[in-house]
Amino acid sequence: MATSSKPAVLPLAAEGKSKDLYAILEVDRSVGVEALRAAYRRAVRRAHPDKGGSAEAFLAVARAFEILSNPASRSSYDQELATPRVAKRCRDDEIRGSSARRKRSQEEYRLQESLSRLREVLQSMELCSRKRGISTLPMDIKTHLAQFMADATPTDAVHTAVDGRTALSSSLRLRAMSVKGCKKYSAQMDLDCLRSYTRHVAFDVALEQQLILSDLRDKLFMADEVDPSIWAPPFKVCEIIRHVLAAHGTCEKQLGLSVFVQLRASEWVANRYSLTSPVMCFAKAVKLRWRLKSARTWPELREEWLQLLQSGRRRLDEAAAVQLVDAARRQFLQQKFQKAVTKVSQALDVQTRTKMPKISEPPQASHKWC
Numbered sequence: 001m002a003t004s005s006k007p008a009v010l011p012l013a014a015e016g017k018s019k020d021l022y023a024i025l026e027v028d029r030s031v032g033v034e035a036l037r038a039a040y041r042r043a044v045r046r047a048h049p050d051k052g053g054s055a056e057a058f059l060a061v062a063r064a065f066e067i068l069s070n071p072a073s074r075s076s077y078d079q080e081l082a083t084p085r086v087a088k089r090c091r092d093d094e095i096r097g098s099s100a101r102r103k104r105s106q107e108e109y110r111l112q113e114s115l116s117r118l119r120e121v122l123q124s125m126e127l128c129s130r131k132r133g134i135s136t137l138p139m140d141i142k143t144h145l146a147q148f149m150a151d152a153t154p155t156d157a158v159h160t161a162v163d164g165r166t167a168l169s170s171s172l173r174l175r176a177m178s179v180k181g182c183k184k185y186s187a188q189m190d191l192d193c194l195r196s197y198t199r200h201v202a203f204d205v206a207l208e209q210q211l212i213l214s215d216l217r218d219k220l221f222m223a224d225e226v227d228p229s230i231w232a233p234p235f236k237v238c239e240i241i242r243h244v245l246a247a248h249g250t251c252e253k254q255l256g257l258s259v260f261v262q263l264r265a266s267e268w269v270a271n272r273y274s275l276t277s278p279v280m281c282f283a284k285a286v287k288l289r290w291r292l293k294s295a296r297t298w299p300e301l302r303e304e305w306l307q308l309l310q311s312g313r314r315r316l317d318e319a320a321a322v323q324l325v326d327a328a329r330r331q332f333l334q335q336k337f338q339k340a341v342t343k344v345s346q347a348l349d350v351q352t353r354t355k356m357p358k359i360s361e362p363p364q365a366s367h368k369w370c
Helices: 014-018 021-025 033-047 055-068 071-082 085-124 127-135 139-151 203-226 236-247 282-294 298-309 318-355
Strands: 170-179 182-191 194-197 258-263
Touching: 021 033, 021 055, 033 055, 033 203, 055 071, 055 170, 071 203, 085 127, 085 139, 085 318, 127 318, 139 318, 170 203, 182 203, 194 282, 203 236, 236 282, 258 282, 282 298, 298 318
Parallel strands: none
Antiparallel strands: 170 182, 182 194, 194 258
8 A cells, every 4th residue: 555654763862872872782892793682682671661761761772772783784883983073074075175176067967967867757757748748848948958859879768777786774673552551562673675573562572572583684684795686586585584583493473473565666656655565474575575676667566556555454446546556656757857847947057157258347447647
């Protein structure tokens, strides 16, 4: 279903801002994975509001573990700690100065890039929308666009989704919920667009489940670095998940683990829309993720989205699903069209100001007194 909800992220509490994350968990910077988890287990129990702690301390501990248990975010945090603030300011000043020096030479490139984006948006539109959009363009933009189209080589291609290799994003947290007047907790893990959570249980049980998910995440990170194809057929990632859970003496069913896919396809529609699946097992979620990530054209993604909208408890009928998806695409393209036109207009204004001759002030009249 299309939804605008975003995964919750634990804020860094005031205590976390005044102390470094290692100090919050009472470990040194060389701490290993197992020692870090043991320290988190102790710290989160002390900080829990129901066990004499405070909400502020609990959030700080959770945030510290979320960053330090992730190898990528921990590396970034360590680099930030090691970078003196004065050196950072000097580096930022150098970057700004270099950017200013390159500004003039980039003006023509920016105009060409803006025209290219405008062309791509127009080519992505339906014929009637494209004609209507072109008819609203100012004459100077029409002229430059026509010249750009005439100069374009046959090899110029319409931009589509790029299969760029990016690091997996992740998040771990404990979510509290009142069940029949009793507070229960669920361990939750976001791994890229895979959202997983356990059934609501007592705090100590949920804490151990969170540490199992933390180990699962770390193993998947390591496997992904060695072989990124684990996410593609034959989906070796599923065997890794089963193996890690078995090493902890459990499985998806015993954990009460539920998984769904939630993907924001910002290449094709606005971020307020997300492609969200019903709850399923890990194996099905991994396969669905691969299909969505593998979509290279709007028709491919549109077909997958329509199937998702017509499944699950809140399913739509075919007509309503088609109406929602096509309206989302039209709105997205219209917004991109307006932004592209604005960018071209701004680039033309800059180019015009640069080419205008400077008007020098008239010389002051001189008077000689005899």
